[in-house]
Amino acid sequence: MLDEAKEVCPTTTRRMLREGALLVDVRERDEIDGLAFDVADLVVMPMSEFERRCAELPRDRDLVMVCRVGERSLKATYFLMYQGYTRVANMEGGIVKWARKGFPVKGNLSAAIASSGTGCCGGAAPIPGAGGESTRAASEGCCAPQPKRTGACC
């Protein structure tokens, strides 16, 4: 059986990106057209194409898998692990949680937030830049890397 997937929060993901990781967005293209991660090191590989295209992903670089709330990307994470990838993690909470923390996105944030439940950092958290682009840096260090899905990050 596969090991438990490594899960990281958006804050850790940002740090990993700064250190050379690659973000892999597995949402479908129409979702990405609505709201996208505003980061440089990003590959779009929708779940509908994932099985066919996953060999394009590098094995010698840290990969952080992302989707809307972290469910589909967890599946993709496990699939890569099954394929022998070792440097792969899932970002729990997806782009919804990423955006709630004020990390950079492009597109219509309010629609994505409205269609999701509250995550672990949801509810009282502000929604910066709702309806537009957000580039405000959020505080770092509230979330530690999480080896398991626990339902709470902070």
Next chain:
Amino acid sequence: MDIKVLGTGCANCRTTLALIEQVAQAKGVAVNLQKVEELRDIMSYGVMSTPGVVIDGKVVHAGGVPGRDKIEQWLVAKHA
């Protein structure tokens, strides 16, 4: 014969399970049918599309409800 149906609980997965059960009964084939719903367990078989069907440890189907004919073939082939 050990048969596992892989799926996180959708209607297609339940239908697949029921269909295999029906065909096995109709053919008089004894099967040990098991449902696998944990994502990590499912992905340990490398199956991206569910329902998946595993017979005696081998993935024989992934994605969509398998046809009755297909199930009969599996059971007959294994039972022969």
